[in-house]
Amino acid sequence: MSVEQAVIGAPEEDGAKTTPRHVSRSVTLTIGCVLVGVIVLVAVVSLFWVPFAPEDTSGRRLMPPGLPHLLGTDKLGRDLLTQLMIGARIALAAGAGSVLLGGVIGIAAGLAAGFATRWLDDVVSALLDILIAFPTLLLAMLVAATQAASLTSAIVAIGLAMSAIVARLTRVLVKRVLAQDFITASRTSGTSWPRVVIEHVLPNIWPTLSVNLALQFGLAVLAEASLSYLGLGAPPPNASWGRMLQEAQASVFIAPVGVIAPGVLIVVLVIGVNLIADGFRDVADPTRRRRR
Amino acid sequence: MSLLEVAGLRVRPGDGRDLISDLSFTVDAGGRFGLIGESGSGKSLTALTIMGLLPPGMTASGSVTLDVPGMGRTEIVGAGERRLNRLRGRAASVVFQEPLTALDPLMRIGHQVAGPLRRIQGLRGRALREAVTAALEEVRLAEPGRIAKAYPHEISGGQRQRVAIAMAIACRPALLIADEPTTALDVTVQAEVLALLDGLVSAHSMALLFISHDLAVVSGITDHVLILKDGVAVESGAVLDVVNGPRHPYARELVDSARELDAALDGLNATDGGTR
Numbered sequence: 001m002s003v004e005q006a007v008i009g010a011p012e013e014d015g016a017k018t019t020p021r022h023v024s025r026s027v028t029l030t031i032g033c034v035l036v037g038v039i040v041l042v043a044v045v046s047l048f049w050v051p052f053a054p055e056d057t058s059g060r061r062l063m064p065p066g067l068p069h070l071l072g073t074d075k076l077g078r079d080l081l082t083q084l085m086i087g088a089r090i091a092l093a094a095g096a097g098s099v100l101l102g103g104v105i106g107i108a109a110g111l112a113a114g115f116a117t118r119w120l121d122d123v124v125s126a127l128l129d130i131l132i133a134f135p136t137l138l139l140a141m142l143v144a145a146t147q148a149a150s151l152t153s154a155i156v157a158i159g160l161a162m163s164a165i166v167a168r169l170t171r172v173l174v175k176r177v178l179a180q181d182f183i184t185a186s187r188t189s190g191t192s193w194p195r196v197v198i199e200h201v202l203p204n205i206w207p208t209l210s211v212n213l214a215l216q217f218g219l220a221v222l223a224e225a226s227l228s229y230l231g232l233g234a235p236p237p238n239a240s241w242g243r244m245l246q247e248a249q250a251s252v253f254i255a256p257v258g259v260i261a262p263g264v265l266i267v268v269l270v271i272g273v274n275l276i277a278d279g280f281r282d283v284a285d286p287t288r289r290r291r292r
Numbered sequence: 293m294s295l296l297e298v299a300g301l302r303v304r305p306g307d308g309r310d311l312i313s314d315l316s317f318t319v320d321a322g323g324r325f326g327l328i329g330e331s332g333s334g335k336s337l338t339a340l341t342i343m344g345l346l347p348p349g350m351t352a353s354g355s356v357t358l359d360v361p362g363m364g365r366t367e368i369v370g371a372g373e374r375r376l377n378r379l380r381g382r383a384a385s386v387v388f389q390e391p392l393t394a395l396d397p398l399m400r401i402g403h404q405v406a407g408p409l410r411r412i413q414g415l416r417g418r419a420l421r422e423a424v425t426a427a428l429e430e431v432r433l434a435e436p437g438r439i440a441k442a443y444p445h446e447i448s449g450g451q452r453q454r455v456a457i458a459m460a461i462a463c464r465p466a467l468l469i470a471d472e473p474t475t476a477l478d479v480t481v482q483a484e485v486l487a488l489l490d491g492l493v494s495a496h497s498m499a500l501l502f503i504s505h506d507l508a509v510v511s512g513i514t515d516h517v518l519i520l521k522d523g524v525a526v527e528s529g530a531v532l533d534v535v536n537g538p539r540h541p542y543a544r545e546l547v548d549s550a551r552e553l554d555a556a557l558d559g560l561n562a563t564d565g566g567t568r
């Protein structure tokens with residue numbers, strides 16, 4: 001008996017329609033939605049209300065949790081809860097923006113390479129390998145050099161770096177799908193190439209691709225954290241969880257909340273997104289669902 | 293008048309030897325032609341060439357023409373993708389050997405069967421749904437409603453092959469190519485699917501190009517056969533002539549082994565009292 005079954009209990013006891021795996025999948029999806037939902041909610045609320053102004057340094061420095069600063073203050077005397085709430089906005093924007101940019105460019109390039117003739121495919125693959133070997137940090141510095149460092153410049157850098165990885169994965173997945181019998185079979189009944197892509201290729205690569213994009217979302221949140229620490233992300237007073245985490249490190253023994261809170265939030269967001277992707281994959285791929 | 297005319301066909305990969313050399317045969321409108329050969333002899337490549345769907349890197353030379361009333365005469369070898377796509381599903385279509393891999397695992401059966409009906413016959417909405425149900429009923433699938441909602445892995449191998457047949461004949465092609473349609477099926481379902489194909493081809497007066505490695509099966513369903521070995525035709529003619537007087541040693545071998553199997557089965561029937 002697997003752990004899953006042990007935790008959830010015997011399946012067919014009450015003639016339930018769903019198998020344990022099915023149940024555990026929807027639990028996965030639910031937990032993921034709750035985790036991400038909380039952070040989205042916080043981000044939305046921060047647009048309208050935060051306990052203190054983000055640049056307000058009137059509080060005492062490194063205050064412990066209490067009143068009026070619920071979670072205490074940072075080393076400049078700014079309200080920690082305020083910073084965390086604004087950070088939610090930035091983390092979501094960094095993750096979603098990078099995934100959108102990297103996903104669209106990467107999937108388009110990967111599809112093109114997957115369909116390309118041998119020599120064009122070789123050229124694109126070589127380009128992708130070079131791009132992937134290129135550090136995101138260097139890319140971010142280049143992008144920041146053309147315009148002032150901002151959240152947008154960080155997203156562009158992270159998204160471009162991500163697009164190469166997504167393109168390489170997409171290319172492999174496309175090639176694998178195109179080699180399948182059902183593509184030839186569908187073409188014998190006159191399906192045109194564009195329709196083959198829309199009806200067969202995209203749905204068949206999506207289950208794997210979506211899980212990878214979720215992973216990339218988490219990595220983008222972390223990448224934004226390190227970029228803003230180096231001054232290549234959103235400038236103050238816009239707090240990024242990553243920068244908060246690193247700024248608070250020096251005072252971890254005096255004010256541990258300053259490290260724990262952003263750290264926990266990053267982990268919650270990354271895990272939440274991955275749980276959602278995992279749950280969605282089973283929705284997208286019926287062969288992974290057991291028969292009722 | 294010939295529906296399909298293959299003349300001096302040669303198929304070769306980018307490098308290496310010919311996979312098919314100097315192959316010629318014709319299939320008349322409404323006629324039934326059998327292509328026999330062991331695994332790797334080039335049967336499937338012949339079928340793909342006729343559809344203009346050779347794997348990338350392979351080239352065909354010689355001539356393959358399809359002459360369909362109302363669609364004109366088309367030279368397949370060297371034809372453009374647009375021209376070919378108009379023929380696929382209407383002039384000719386294919387039932388493949390392995391129905392599990394020939395169906396998209398992530399698409400509901402109903403949606404897959406609807407594809408050619410929507411594209412080629414332009415059906416939409418209610419008319420399309422009814423045509424899908426009719427297509428599934430035509431291949432004797434009980435509960436067409438349930439099957440239409442199912443995914444390929446949720447139905448049996450025999451049911452999947454019936455679905456594949458429904459898709460192939462949905463738009464009444466002039467030529468149906470059946471590439472070992474029963475090889476992947478349980479012995480018990482093979483006869484049913486074969487009988488179904490036989491009946492549908494007659495009912496719609498389609499021409500049939502039946503591909504198999506089994507002479508006994510082919511001789512039961514077609515009137516002309518061609519025996520292929522390593523991409524070369526070693527014998528061809530009317531089924532009766534080939535079975536009664538095979539000239540090429542390989543053809544003789546095939547006929548003998550088919551006879552032996554027959555005799556063995558007869559013996560089995562006699563001792564068993566014919567129960568099996």
Ligand SMILES: Nc1ncnc2c1ncn2[C@@H]1O[C@H](COP(=O)(O)OP(=O)(O)O)[C@@H](O)[C@H]1O
Nearest residue numbers: 305311329330331332333334335336337338347
């Ligand atoms: N995509 C391909 N690339 C290279 N060789 C192939 C390909 N498909 C088939 N062949 C070769 O062509 C020959 C004939 O294959 P095929 O037509 O599939 O045989 P059959 O259907 O008679 O079993 C075989 O030797 C096979 O290895």
Ligand SMILES: [Mg+2]
Nearest residue numbers: 335336471472
């Ligand atoms: Mg074959």
